[in-house]
Amino acid sequence: MINHATILERIDTRPISSPPSIRHRSLSEPCLPARLPSTAVIRREANLAAPKSLLAQLVRDASHKTDSLKEAMSTKITITDSPPQPQVPSQEFSSTSPPSPLQRIFSLARITKANEPWKDPEPWEVLRAVENKNVNYLMEVRDRAFHALVRPSGGVTPLIHAMHIGKSHHDVAIILLGAFSRYINHLDEMDFAKKETRSLLVSLRGSLKVAIDYGLQSSQSDLLASFLQTLVMSEGDTWIQEQVKLVGIALRQGPSAHPVDVARSSVKRVATRALGKAPLIADLEDYISNAAVDLLMMGAWSLALESFSGDRIPPYYFARDDRVYRVFVERLDQHRDDIDRRLSGRLKSQLATLRSALRGRARSWHVSPFPSSFYKEADFPATRAKLNCWNQILMTPDSACILHILSIVSR
Known part of the structure; x- marks a missing residue:
């Protein structure tokens, strides 16, 4: 048998609660949202925020490089022979106006893209660069895939293609000839003994011989001596x-x-x-x-x-x-x-x-x-x-x- 006297006494002595008050419903009133900022305001805020973000990223990169350097210095290094990695050309801004923070961010994206693995260009891409006088691209091909400058496409090499176009692309022909001469000057006797180099020189000589014949036929004789000089150097x-x-x-x-x-x-x-x-x-x-x-x-x-x-x-x-x-x-x-x-x-x-x-x-x-x-x-x-x-x-x-x-x- 359970004694509930204590509970009953507490209930008997508790005051009677007042009835709940009724909450009045608030009346709805029309409201207008604030308008979006203009493009100029967004650009100004971006220019203010971008340097801070860029600085924070540089600080993080620097700290990461410092940690990596400390780890590398504390680790035993094993020297192995590996082929040299191609150097990425540095991106320079125009000297007439300072770059904005957005331009810096875009330049970082371009540098990241430049670090991607190199893919040998197709023959038509080199010929298109010759037509458009894209000298920077031709110089990149010279440094990374020289064989593409002497490889014929449809029986036409980039040098002959420049000569076919005419005097407007005379400077492109000179640039290609300079690339040939530079490549030959960097060869030594050991390179001449390599099968790959000999095959490449055969293509180079063929391109120069065709250029000499075409120059004689089309009366473009101003580069014939340079063609012959480069041809002799290639021997x-x-x-x-x-x-x-x-x-x-x-x-x-x-x-x-x-x-x-x-x-x-x-x-x-x-x-x-x-x-x-x-x-x-x-x-x-x-x-x-x-x-x-x-x-x-x-x-x-x-x-x-x-x-x-x-x-x-x-x-x-x-x-x-x-x-x-x-x-x-x-x-x-x-x-x-x-x-x-x-x-x-x-x-x-x-x-x-x-x-x-x-x-x-x-x-x-x-x-x-x-x-x-x-x-x-x-x-x-x-x-x-x-x-x-x-x-x-x-x-x-x-x-x-x-x-x-x-x-x-x-x-």
């Missing part, structure tokens, strides 16, 4: 050394072997048959004469080194201004005693003739008249008639001048 030092040996053999045999013709034909043989039948082009003839004279000096000096020890003329000086001539003269002065004692009379005359005839030559590579001391330096019998004959052939290309002189001193 490498091995080709230069082989031609020096051939010219040296012709010099040893004397005038009957026509050493000047051998030197000139060696340079022309690099190009196509159309070049051999082409009319006289000043710049092209200048380069051929310059290269032929360099082969003659290098060939004559190689014959001299068979009788005494000395330094050879570096092959990378070939057909580059008057570098070969300057080194040639230095070698002659350095080994003057060895030349007088050990060389044959014919070879001494050939060396003296080359030195005297090419003294003071200008860019046209035409030789100047003999100085008064020439006959003494050449040390060979000469008559007044031969001197008059020489004066009559002045202002002719190097081939005729040097061939005439060599025919005299070799008798």
Whole structure:
């Protein structure tokens, strides 16, 4: 049995509660929402908030890099050979107006996109870049996928495509030619031995040969000398050394072997048959004469080194201004005693003739008249008639001048 006395007593003593009050319903009143801010206000607020967000992001990145650096310094590093990663070109803002915060954010997005894996361009993309004169894209292709600049599409390479368009794209052709020259200059003998490099050079030479033929057909002769120079450079030092040996053999045999013709034909043989039948082009003839004279000096000096020890003329000086001539003269002065004692009379005359005839030559590579001391330096019998004959052939290309002189001193 349960005792509920306490509960009943509490209920009996609790005061009676008042009835609940009725809550009156509030009347509805019309309201107008605030209008949205204008575009100018939104842009102003964004310009104010963006630097703070960008600064916070930079702080987070810096702290993350600091933590990564500390972790890397405390970790043992294992060095492994890995291919170099392509460098991403830096993005620069215009110097006329400072970049806004929104532009900075967009530039970060562009840099992030640039860090994405590179995909080799399609041939039509390179041709479109040539048409649009998109030099920046062509330079990126040069650095990341050089083979795309010499790869034909529909039988047309980017260089030929630029020449087909006409004079308006002459600067694009020069840029492509500069890319070819830059690529070749960065190769060494080990690179020339690689199969991939040889295959790429074959495509490059084919593009240049077609460009030479097309330039002759369309009378676009202003770049022919540069085409031929790049074509000769692509043959490498091995080709230069082989031609020096051939010219040296012709010099040893004397005038009957026509050493000047051998030197000139060696340079022309690099190009196509159309070049051999082409009319006289000043710049092209200048380069051929310059290269032929360099082969003659290098060939004559190689014959001299068979009788005494000395330094050879570096092959990378070939057909580059008057570098070969300057080194040639230095070698002659350095080994003057060895030349007088050990060389044959014919070879001494050939060396003296080359030195005297090419003294003071200008860019046209035409030789100047003999100085008064020439006959003494050449040390060979000469008559007044031969001197008059020489004066009559002045202002002719190097081939005729040097061939005439060599025919005299070799008798």
